[in-house]
Amino acid sequence: MKLAFSTGGTTPDAPLDPRFGRASAFLVLDLETKEFDLIDNGQSVGAAQGAGIQAAQRLVRADVKGLVTGHCGPKAFQVLNSAGIDVYYSNAGTIREALEDFENGKLSLSSGADVRGHWS
Protein backbone atom coordinates (compact mmCIF):
# COMPACT_ATOMS: atom_id res chain seq x y z
CA MET A 1 0.00 0.00 0.00
CA LYS A 2 1.21 3.48 -0.84
CA LEU A 3 1.00 6.20 1.81
CA ALA A 4 1.56 9.90 0.93
CA PHE A 5 2.90 12.59 3.26
CA SER A 6 2.61 16.35 2.57
CA THR A 7 6.04 17.95 2.81
CA GLY A 8 8.32 20.74 1.73
CA GLY A 9 11.34 18.41 1.71
CA THR A 10 12.59 15.39 -0.18
CA THR A 11 13.42 12.71 2.45
CA PRO A 12 11.62 10.94 5.32
CA ASP A 13 13.43 13.23 7.76
CA ALA A 14 11.86 16.32 6.20
CA PRO A 15 9.11 18.20 8.07
CA LEU A 16 5.50 17.16 7.55
CA ASP A 17 3.77 20.14 5.90
CA PRO A 18 0.58 20.92 7.85
CA ARG A 19 -1.04 22.12 4.61
CA PHE A 20 -2.31 19.64 2.04
CA GLY A 21 -3.21 21.48 -1.19
CA ARG A 22 -0.37 23.97 -1.07
CA ALA A 23 2.39 21.66 0.17
CA SER A 24 5.23 21.78 -2.37
CA ALA A 25 5.49 17.97 -2.63
CA PHE A 26 4.24 14.60 -1.44
CA LEU A 27 6.56 11.88 -0.32
CA VAL A 28 4.94 8.57 -1.30
CA LEU A 29 6.09 5.58 0.71
CA ASP A 30 5.46 1.99 -0.30
CA LEU A 31 4.74 0.36 3.07
CA GLU A 32 5.74 -3.11 1.80
CA THR A 33 9.05 -2.29 0.06
CA LYS A 34 9.86 0.83 2.15
CA GLU A 35 10.82 2.58 -1.07
CA PHE A 36 9.76 6.16 -1.53
CA ASP A 37 9.02 8.52 -4.42
CA LEU A 38 8.38 12.23 -4.58
CA ILE A 39 5.35 13.80 -6.31
CA ASP A 40 5.92 17.44 -7.19
CA ASN A 41 2.98 19.67 -6.22
CA GLY A 42 4.58 22.97 -7.20
CA GLN A 43 1.82 23.84 -9.66
CA SER A 44 -0.78 23.82 -6.88
CA VAL A 45 1.32 26.00 -4.57
CA GLY A 46 0.60 28.99 -6.79
CA ALA A 47 -2.87 27.99 -8.04
CA ALA A 48 -5.39 30.82 -7.84
CA GLN A 49 -8.04 28.41 -6.62
CA GLY A 50 -8.67 24.69 -6.25
CA ALA A 51 -5.14 23.79 -5.06
CA GLY A 52 -6.47 20.98 -2.89
CA ILE A 53 -8.58 19.56 -5.73
CA GLN A 54 -5.57 19.54 -8.02
CA ALA A 55 -3.27 18.00 -5.39
CA ALA A 56 -5.80 15.28 -4.61
CA GLN A 57 -5.89 14.27 -8.28
CA ARG A 58 -2.11 13.87 -8.23
CA LEU A 59 -2.48 11.35 -5.42
CA VAL A 60 -5.25 9.55 -7.31
CA ARG A 61 -2.99 9.21 -10.36
CA ALA A 62 -0.11 7.96 -8.22
CA ASP A 63 -2.35 5.17 -6.92
CA VAL A 64 -1.97 6.33 -3.34
CA LYS A 65 -4.27 4.63 -0.81
CA GLY A 66 -3.65 6.83 2.21
CA LEU A 67 -2.61 10.40 3.01
CA VAL A 68 -0.99 11.78 6.15
CA THR A 69 -1.17 15.57 6.40
CA GLY A 70 -1.83 18.32 8.92
CA HIS A 71 -5.15 19.59 7.67
CA CYS A 72 -7.49 19.16 4.73
CA GLY A 73 -10.27 21.40 3.40
CA PRO A 74 -13.72 20.30 2.25
CA LYS A 75 -13.20 20.16 -1.53
CA ALA A 76 -9.91 18.29 -1.31
CA PHE A 77 -11.46 15.88 1.19
CA GLN A 78 -14.36 15.24 -1.17
CA VAL A 79 -11.99 14.28 -4.00
CA LEU A 80 -9.85 12.08 -1.74
CA ASN A 81 -12.88 10.43 -0.20
CA SER A 82 -14.52 9.79 -3.58
CA ALA A 83 -11.30 8.19 -4.79
CA GLY A 84 -11.15 5.96 -1.72
CA ILE A 85 -8.00 7.55 -0.31
CA ASP A 86 -7.91 7.39 3.51
CA VAL A 87 -6.96 10.64 5.24
CA TYR A 88 -5.03 10.76 8.52
CA TYR A 89 -4.31 14.01 10.34
CA SER A 90 -1.04 14.36 12.18
CA ASN A 91 0.80 17.19 13.88
CA ALA A 92 4.11 15.29 13.94
CA GLY A 93 7.23 17.32 13.19
CA THR A 94 8.71 15.04 10.54
CA ILE A 95 7.51 12.43 8.08
CA ARG A 96 9.41 9.76 10.02
CA GLU A 97 7.61 10.63 13.25
CA ALA A 98 4.25 10.68 11.48
CA LEU A 99 5.01 7.27 9.96
CA GLU A 100 5.88 5.83 13.39
CA ASP A 101 2.60 7.14 14.75
CA PHE A 102 0.77 5.61 11.78
CA GLU A 103 2.44 2.22 12.24
CA ASN A 104 1.72 2.24 15.98
CA GLY A 105 -1.94 2.93 15.27
CA LYS A 106 -1.81 6.38 16.83
CA LEU A 107 -3.36 8.15 13.81
CA SER A 108 -7.08 7.70 13.39
CA LEU A 109 -8.88 7.63 10.09
CA SER A 110 -10.65 10.96 9.56
CA SER A 111 -14.25 11.20 8.48
CA GLY A 112 -14.17 14.70 7.04
CA ALA A 113 -12.38 17.96 6.41
CA ASP A 114 -10.99 19.54 9.56
CA VAL A 115 -10.61 23.08 8.23
CA ARG A 116 -12.47 25.36 5.88
CA GLY A 117 -11.03 26.15 2.45
CA HIS A 118 -8.16 28.67 2.31
CA TRP A 119 -7.43 28.23 6.02
CA SER A 120 -3.69 28.79 5.91
Added chain:
Amino acid sequence: MATGSGSEGTIKIAIASGKGGTGKTLISTNLAWVAREDDPRVVYLDCDVEEPNGHLFLKGEVERSRVVNRLVPEINNERCDGCSICSDFCAFNALATLKESTLVFPELCHSCGGCALVCPNDAIVEVEHPVGTVRMRKVGELATIDGIVNIGVSSVTPVIQAVKQSIPAGSIALLDASPGTACPAVETLKDCDFVLLITEPTPFGLNDFQLSVELLRELKVPFAAMINRVGVGDNRVHDYCQSEGIQVLAELPNDRRIAEVYSRGELITEGLPEYRAVFERLYAMLLDRCPQNGMAMEKSNGTM
Protein backbone atom coordinates in the same frame (compact mmCIF):
# COMPACT_ATOMS: atom_id res chain seq x y z
CA MET B 1 -19.68 40.31 -24.60
CA ALA B 2 -22.60 42.46 -25.70
CA THR B 3 -25.02 43.54 -23.03
CA GLY B 4 -28.68 44.16 -23.57
CA SER B 5 -28.36 47.74 -22.44
CA GLY B 6 -26.54 49.33 -25.34
CA SER B 7 -29.87 50.18 -26.95
CA GLU B 8 -31.86 53.29 -27.69
CA GLY B 9 -30.18 56.24 -26.07
CA THR B 10 -29.19 54.45 -22.89
CA ILE B 11 -26.22 56.16 -21.26
CA LYS B 12 -24.00 54.47 -18.73
CA ILE B 13 -21.90 56.61 -16.41
CA ALA B 14 -19.83 54.71 -13.84
CA ILE B 15 -18.50 55.98 -10.54
CA ALA B 16 -15.31 54.03 -9.87
CA SER B 17 -12.05 54.05 -7.96
CA GLY B 18 -8.89 52.04 -7.68
CA LYS B 19 -8.88 52.28 -3.92
CA GLY B 20 -11.72 51.11 -1.70
CA GLY B 21 -13.23 53.60 0.71
CA THR B 22 -12.66 56.73 -1.37
CA GLY B 23 -16.35 57.59 -1.59
CA LYS B 24 -17.86 55.81 -4.60
CA THR B 25 -21.06 54.94 -2.78
CA LEU B 26 -21.28 58.34 -1.05
CA ILE B 27 -20.97 60.13 -4.38
CA SER B 28 -22.99 57.78 -6.59
CA THR B 29 -26.00 57.59 -4.24
CA ASN B 30 -26.12 61.33 -3.69
CA LEU B 31 -25.56 62.00 -7.38
CA ALA B 32 -28.40 59.69 -8.39
CA TRP B 33 -30.71 61.14 -5.75
CA VAL B 34 -30.17 64.74 -6.82
CA ALA B 35 -30.07 63.98 -10.56
CA ARG B 36 -33.39 62.09 -10.48
CA GLU B 37 -35.21 65.20 -9.22
CA ASP B 38 -34.65 66.95 -12.54
CA ASP B 39 -34.12 64.04 -14.90
CA PRO B 40 -36.61 61.14 -14.90
CA ARG B 41 -34.22 59.03 -17.00
CA VAL B 42 -31.84 58.49 -14.06
CA VAL B 43 -31.50 55.03 -12.50
CA TYR B 44 -28.97 53.94 -9.88
CA LEU B 45 -27.08 50.64 -10.30
CA ASP B 46 -24.98 49.02 -7.60
CA CYS B 47 -22.51 46.86 -9.52
CA ASP B 48 -20.42 46.05 -6.44
CA VAL B 49 -22.15 42.67 -6.28
CA GLU B 50 -19.78 41.20 -3.72
CA GLU B 51 -20.80 43.85 -1.23
CA PRO B 52 -23.70 45.98 -2.49
CA ASN B 53 -24.28 48.82 -0.03
CA GLY B 54 -26.07 51.53 -2.00
CA HIS B 55 -29.36 50.36 -0.48
CA LEU B 56 -28.14 51.48 2.95
CA PHE B 57 -28.53 55.07 1.69
CA LEU B 58 -31.15 54.69 -1.04
CA LYS B 59 -33.58 52.78 1.13
CA GLY B 60 -36.52 50.92 -0.32
CA GLU B 61 -38.22 47.54 -0.31
CA VAL B 62 -37.18 45.09 -3.02
CA GLU B 63 -40.04 45.21 -5.53
CA ARG B 64 -38.77 42.61 -7.96
CA SER B 65 -35.88 40.20 -8.03
CA ARG B 66 -34.59 37.48 -10.29
CA VAL B 67 -32.07 34.70 -9.93
CA VAL B 68 -28.96 34.84 -12.11
CA ASN B 69 -27.88 31.51 -13.53
CA ARG B 70 -24.69 30.47 -15.16
CA LEU B 71 -23.75 27.39 -17.16
CA VAL B 72 -21.63 24.80 -15.41
CA PRO B 73 -20.68 21.28 -16.52
CA GLU B 74 -22.64 18.19 -15.55
CA ILE B 75 -20.91 14.85 -16.01
CA ASN B 76 -22.57 11.75 -17.35
CA ASN B 77 -20.47 9.27 -15.37
CA GLU B 78 -21.69 6.38 -17.49
CA ARG B 79 -19.87 7.94 -20.44
CA CYS B 80 -16.88 9.32 -18.49
CA ASP B 81 -13.88 7.03 -18.72
CA GLY B 82 -11.65 9.10 -16.43
CA CYS B 83 -9.36 10.32 -19.22
CA SER B 84 -8.86 13.64 -17.32
CA ILE B 85 -8.72 15.75 -20.49
CA CYS B 86 -11.41 18.06 -19.04
CA SER B 87 -9.80 18.49 -15.62
CA ASP B 88 -6.38 19.07 -17.21
CA PHE B 89 -7.98 21.68 -19.46
CA CYS B 90 -9.80 23.54 -16.66
CA ALA B 91 -7.68 26.51 -15.55
CA PHE B 92 -9.84 26.96 -12.45
CA ASN B 93 -9.61 23.42 -11.01
CA ALA B 94 -13.37 23.12 -11.10
CA LEU B 95 -13.17 19.50 -12.25
CA ALA B 96 -11.50 16.55 -10.55
CA THR B 97 -11.03 13.31 -12.45
CA LEU B 98 -10.92 10.10 -10.46
CA LYS B 99 -10.35 6.62 -11.88
CA GLU B 100 -13.53 6.38 -13.91
CA SER B 101 -15.53 9.43 -12.99
CA THR B 102 -15.24 13.21 -12.70
CA LEU B 103 -16.37 15.51 -9.90
CA VAL B 104 -17.59 19.07 -10.54
CA PHE B 105 -17.09 22.03 -8.19
CA PRO B 106 -19.57 24.53 -9.69
CA GLU B 107 -18.53 27.40 -7.40
CA LEU B 108 -15.04 27.36 -8.95
CA CYS B 109 -16.30 27.22 -12.56
CA HIS B 110 -16.01 30.30 -14.78
CA SER B 111 -18.48 29.00 -17.41
CA CYS B 112 -16.05 28.97 -20.31
CA GLY B 113 -17.61 25.78 -21.68
CA GLY B 114 -14.20 24.40 -22.65
CA CYS B 115 -14.62 21.12 -20.77
CA ALA B 116 -17.68 20.18 -22.81
CA LEU B 117 -15.78 20.96 -26.03
CA VAL B 118 -12.67 18.94 -25.21
CA CYS B 119 -14.42 15.86 -23.78
CA PRO B 120 -13.84 13.05 -26.30
CA ASN B 121 -16.68 10.94 -24.88
CA ASP B 122 -19.55 13.45 -25.00
CA ALA B 123 -19.87 12.97 -21.26
CA ILE B 124 -20.32 16.66 -20.41
CA VAL B 125 -23.40 18.82 -20.82
CA GLU B 126 -23.76 22.36 -19.50
CA VAL B 127 -26.56 23.05 -17.02
CA GLU B 128 -27.75 26.19 -15.27
CA HIS B 129 -26.43 26.91 -11.81
CA PRO B 130 -27.64 29.83 -9.63
CA VAL B 131 -24.86 32.33 -8.80
CA GLY B 132 -26.69 35.38 -7.51
CA THR B 133 -29.72 37.66 -7.55
CA VAL B 134 -30.63 40.96 -9.21
CA ARG B 135 -32.89 43.16 -7.07
CA MET B 136 -34.97 46.16 -8.09
CA ARG B 137 -36.18 48.83 -5.70
CA LYS B 138 -38.03 52.12 -5.94
CA VAL B 139 -36.73 54.85 -3.64
CA GLY B 140 -39.15 57.73 -3.97
CA GLU B 141 -39.13 58.31 -7.75
CA LEU B 142 -35.67 56.80 -8.20
CA ALA B 143 -35.40 53.23 -9.52
CA THR B 144 -32.42 51.31 -8.17
CA ILE B 145 -31.01 47.99 -9.32
CA ASP B 146 -28.37 45.97 -7.55
CA GLY B 147 -26.92 42.50 -7.68
CA ILE B 148 -25.70 40.20 -4.95
CA VAL B 149 -23.53 37.20 -5.62
CA ASN B 150 -24.13 33.96 -3.71
CA ILE B 151 -21.64 33.15 -0.96
CA GLY B 152 -18.80 30.95 -2.19
CA VAL B 153 -19.15 31.84 -5.89
CA SER B 154 -15.75 32.89 -7.21
CA SER B 155 -16.74 34.41 -10.56
CA VAL B 156 -18.87 37.51 -10.00
CA THR B 157 -19.01 38.89 -13.54
CA PRO B 158 -22.21 37.05 -14.60
CA VAL B 159 -24.10 38.86 -11.83
CA ILE B 160 -22.65 42.22 -12.92
CA GLN B 161 -23.69 41.46 -16.51
CA ALA B 162 -27.21 40.65 -15.31
CA VAL B 163 -27.43 43.94 -13.38
CA LYS B 164 -26.36 45.87 -16.48
CA GLN B 165 -28.78 43.95 -18.67
CA SER B 166 -31.60 45.12 -16.38
CA ILE B 167 -31.14 48.80 -17.28
CA PRO B 168 -34.40 50.05 -18.84
CA ALA B 169 -33.96 51.34 -22.41
CA GLY B 170 -33.52 55.09 -22.63
CA SER B 171 -32.17 55.40 -19.09
CA ILE B 172 -29.23 57.33 -17.81
CA ALA B 173 -27.68 54.71 -15.57
CA LEU B 174 -25.31 55.75 -12.80
CA LEU B 175 -23.20 52.69 -11.97
CA ASP B 176 -21.55 52.28 -8.58
CA ALA B 177 -18.55 50.07 -9.46
CA SER B 178 -16.56 47.72 -7.28
CA PRO B 179 -13.16 49.05 -6.21
CA GLY B 180 -9.92 48.06 -7.90
CA THR B 181 -8.87 47.19 -11.42
CA ALA B 182 -9.71 43.46 -11.51
CA CYS B 183 -12.46 41.57 -13.38
CA PRO B 184 -15.47 43.05 -11.50
CA ALA B 185 -14.31 46.61 -12.21
CA VAL B 186 -13.49 45.80 -15.85
CA GLU B 187 -16.89 44.15 -16.36
CA THR B 188 -18.63 47.24 -14.95
CA LEU B 189 -16.57 49.86 -16.80
CA LYS B 190 -15.75 48.37 -20.20
CA ASP B 191 -18.79 49.56 -22.17
CA CYS B 192 -19.59 52.70 -20.19
CA ASP B 193 -19.98 56.05 -21.92
CA PHE B 194 -18.08 57.89 -19.23
CA VAL B 195 -16.38 57.12 -15.93
CA LEU B 196 -15.96 59.39 -12.92
CA LEU B 197 -12.91 58.23 -10.98
CA ILE B 198 -13.10 59.03 -7.28
CA THR B 199 -9.86 59.48 -5.43
CA GLU B 200 -8.50 61.08 -2.30
CA PRO B 201 -5.36 63.17 -1.79
CA THR B 202 -3.35 60.49 0.01
CA PRO B 203 -0.40 58.36 -1.17
CA PHE B 204 -2.63 55.26 -1.38
CA GLY B 205 -5.30 57.27 -3.16
CA LEU B 206 -2.78 58.47 -5.73
CA ASN B 207 -1.23 55.04 -6.31
CA ASP B 208 -4.56 53.31 -6.89
CA PHE B 209 -5.88 56.25 -8.92
CA GLN B 210 -2.93 55.86 -11.30
CA LEU B 211 -3.80 52.16 -11.74
CA SER B 212 -7.39 53.11 -12.59
CA VAL B 213 -6.21 55.71 -15.09
CA GLU B 214 -4.08 53.07 -16.82
CA LEU B 215 -7.04 50.68 -16.88
CA LEU B 216 -9.42 53.21 -18.43
CA ARG B 217 -6.88 54.25 -21.03
CA GLU B 218 -6.51 50.57 -21.92
CA LEU B 219 -10.30 50.17 -22.11
CA LYS B 220 -10.53 53.42 -24.14
CA VAL B 221 -13.35 54.73 -21.93
CA PRO B 222 -13.33 58.51 -21.40
CA PHE B 223 -13.04 59.62 -17.79
CA ALA B 224 -12.53 62.49 -15.39
CA ALA B 225 -11.72 62.70 -11.69
CA MET B 226 -13.46 63.76 -8.52
CA ILE B 227 -11.38 64.28 -5.40
CA ASN B 228 -12.95 63.48 -2.05
CA ARG B 229 -11.74 64.55 1.41
CA VAL B 230 -9.73 67.46 0.03
CA GLY B 231 -7.52 68.81 2.79
CA VAL B 232 -6.69 65.45 4.34
CA GLY B 233 -3.37 64.86 2.60
CA ASP B 234 -1.17 66.65 0.10
CA ASN B 235 -1.33 68.02 -3.44
CA ARG B 236 0.10 65.06 -5.33
CA VAL B 237 -3.24 63.87 -6.71
CA HIS B 238 -4.02 67.37 -7.97
CA ASP B 239 -0.53 67.68 -9.45
CA TYR B 240 -0.82 64.29 -11.13
CA CYS B 241 -4.19 65.20 -12.69
CA GLN B 242 -2.74 68.44 -13.98
CA SER B 243 0.36 66.80 -15.47
CA GLU B 244 -1.72 64.05 -17.12
CA GLY B 245 -4.38 66.41 -18.41
CA ILE B 246 -7.13 64.74 -16.34
CA GLN B 247 -10.02 67.04 -15.56
CA VAL B 248 -11.14 67.29 -11.94
CA LEU B 249 -14.91 67.80 -12.21
CA ALA B 250 -15.68 68.21 -8.52
CA GLU B 251 -14.28 68.06 -5.02
CA LEU B 252 -15.66 67.36 -1.59
CA PRO B 253 -13.81 68.74 1.43
CA ASN B 254 -12.61 66.72 4.39
CA ASP B 255 -15.71 67.68 6.38
CA ARG B 256 -16.35 65.67 9.54
CA ARG B 257 -20.08 66.30 9.20
CA ILE B 258 -20.14 64.33 5.93
CA ALA B 259 -18.71 61.30 7.74
CA GLU B 260 -21.25 61.71 10.53
CA VAL B 261 -24.24 61.89 8.17
CA TYR B 262 -22.89 58.99 6.10
CA SER B 263 -22.30 56.84 9.19
CA ARG B 264 -25.97 57.24 10.06
CA GLY B 265 -26.93 55.85 6.64
CA GLU B 266 -28.25 59.19 5.40
CA LEU B 267 -27.71 61.07 2.16
CA ILE B 268 -25.57 64.18 2.59
CA THR B 269 -27.71 65.98 0.01
CA GLU B 270 -30.54 65.63 2.55
CA GLY B 271 -28.58 65.98 5.79
CA LEU B 272 -26.24 68.75 4.55
CA PRO B 273 -28.22 70.56 1.82
CA GLU B 274 -25.35 72.96 1.14
CA TYR B 275 -23.71 70.12 -0.79
CA ARG B 276 -26.63 69.66 -3.20
CA ALA B 277 -25.17 72.16 -5.64
CA VAL B 278 -21.96 70.12 -5.95
CA PHE B 279 -23.97 67.16 -7.21
CA GLU B 280 -26.27 69.20 -9.45
CA ARG B 281 -23.24 70.71 -11.19
CA LEU B 282 -21.50 67.35 -11.32
CA TYR B 283 -24.46 65.68 -13.04
CA ALA B 284 -24.64 68.45 -15.65
CA MET B 285 -20.91 68.12 -16.35
CA LEU B 286 -21.14 64.34 -16.68
CA LEU B 287 -24.05 64.58 -19.14
CA ASP B 288 -22.11 67.12 -21.19
CA ARG B 289 -19.35 64.56 -21.55
CA CYS B 290 -21.59 61.84 -22.99
CA PRO B 291 -21.89 62.49 -26.73
CA GLN B 292 -24.88 60.16 -26.97
CA ASN B 293 -26.77 62.43 -24.67
CA GLY B 294 -26.64 65.20 -27.25
CA MET B 295 -27.91 62.77 -29.85
CA ALA B 296 -30.68 61.57 -27.57
CA MET B 297 -31.71 65.14 -26.84
CA GLU B 298 -31.78 66.02 -30.53
CA LYS B 299 -33.84 62.95 -31.21
CA SER B 300 -36.37 63.76 -28.54
CA ASN B 301 -36.46 67.39 -29.65
CA GLY B 302 -37.07 66.25 -33.22
CA THR B 303 -40.11 64.24 -32.28
CA MET B 304 -41.68 66.88 -30.07
